Amino acid sequence: MKWFLWATSVGLASLGGLLLLLSLTLVSNPQANQSDRDGSLALFVFAVPPLVGGTGLAWGLYFHQRNAERLRQQAEAEQLQKLFYDLVQRQQGRLTVLQFAAAASLSGTAAKQYLDERAKEFGADFTSEAAGEITYHFPG
Numbered sequence: 001m002k003w004f005l006w007a008t009s010v011g012l013a014s015l016g017g018l019l020l021l022l023s024l025t026l027v028s029n030p031q032a033n034q035s036d037r038d039g040s041l042a043l044f045v046f047a048v049p050p051l052v053g054g055t056g057l058a059w060g061l062y063f064h065q066r067n068a069e070r071l072r073q074q075a076e077a078e079q080l081q082k083l084f085y086d087l088v089q090r091q092q093g094r095l096t097v098l099q100f101a102a103a104a105s106l107s108g109t110a111a112k113q114y115l116d117e118r119a120k121e122f123g124a125d126f127t128s129e130a131a132g133e134i135t136y137h138f139p140g
Contacts, residue, residue, distance in 0.1 A: 009057035016051025093138040
């Protein structure tokens with residue numbers, strides 16, 4: 001459906017642009033008579049609605065798509081935050097990067113970055129094990 005709306009907006013804007021260009025060509029022709037000029041005015045009048053409609057539809061689709069992406073990202077962030085709070089509570093404030101990455105289906109790098117941000121936010125300490133595993137200690 002989305003591709004149909006995009007194709008429609010491009011088609012309408014193209015049709016309007018073509019009619020507008022044809023209208024301007026007729027008006028700018030020095031050999032044009034009054035009948036040609038009247039015809040160009042009619043073309044101009046018929047060019048405006050599809051041009052404005054197609055352009056408006058494209059802008060509306062663009063902003064709708066941008067807003068939907070923003071809402072999706074916001075929902076993902078809220079879901080991740082809820083998961084983080086649940087894990088911290090279940091693990092009594094102790095959380096490893098591996099535990100969080102596995103629960104959130106994130107890469108280790110993304111999980112560590114998220115936990116580092118939360119550690120700064122909440123003033124958490126961390127310990128590094130000999131094997132390289134980092135355990136965050138969030139205050140409870």
